[in-house]
């Protein structure tokens with residue numbers, strides 16, 4: 001109990017003093033393995049959402065936090081050298097993979113920006129995009145400000161598609177993480193600034209509050225294959241899912257922290273007390289207001 005209070009006070013202090021964990025460098029690190037793990041498992045859901053947006057070949061499309069460009073490449077195929085595509089991501093490593101992937105679309109009107117999403121959104125002209133897509137990254141944004149900007153930059157009848165992890169995902173991993181920091185709160189050195197969507201109603205509310213009309217919204221989960229303990233470790237360390245949590249912890253003690261996490265996960269895995277699935281929420285909406 002006392003450690004829980006210590007953690008709450010520490011986090012409150014770090015938030016107040018702006019000592020916020022960053023994930024940019026950690027995304028650089030996983031950029032070479034991200035597609036073999038995260039995209040391999042979750043990419044089909046990204047494609048399912050892109051299908052629902054019904055992008056047209058002449059469209060001007062913005063892919064926010066494009067990562068390794070898996071979704072961007074599908075958009076580029078649909079645009080078929082006719083429309084234009086703008087990609088934004090903060091991570092040099094991730095965007096480097098995207099650049100390589102999109103090299104073959106030589107005729108496409110393509111812009112790639114290594115930048116913070118909010119900084120780019122603020123300078124884009126109003127009513128300038130037919131489609132805005134954001135895959136697996138709204139958790140890093142201030143939701144109200146992010147959606148307000150999207151609503152502003154969309155053309156009349158323009159569409160937005162969003163997919164992201166929702167709260168209570170991969171609970172076995174989250175519980176192991178919590179147990180380790182509860183035992184020793186001194187591991188925590190920064191505030192974790194991510195806001196996962198709560199559920200499907202949450203995404204609908206974000207759309208409607210910004211005068212966007214919901215076309216589709218849904219939630220589901222994808223089981224993570226965990227035949228061996230190594231499968232779990234690979235998912236944790238190579239898919240990018242732990243990027244958000246690395247910088248929260250004292251970097252000098254990260255090796256020791258990692259060993260403790262592994263021991264906790266192993267305990268649950270050996271006792272069969274294990275369920276690992278990525279829960280997600282997605283939605284498509286269009287701009288119906290002037």
Ligand SMILES: C[S@@+](CC[C@H](N)C(=O)[O-])C[C@H]1O[C@@H](n2cnc3c(N)ncnc32)[C@H](O)[C@@H]1O
Pocket residue numbers: 024027039046064065066067068069070071088089090091094115116117118134135136137140240
């Ligand atoms: C889980 S990956 C998703 C990548 C890609 N959209 C996909 O569908 O696979 C999250 C991405 O968001 C990027 N990101 C996080 N916060 C960002 C920010 N504030 N500005 C720009 N990119 C950001 C990361 O660099 C990373 O590439």
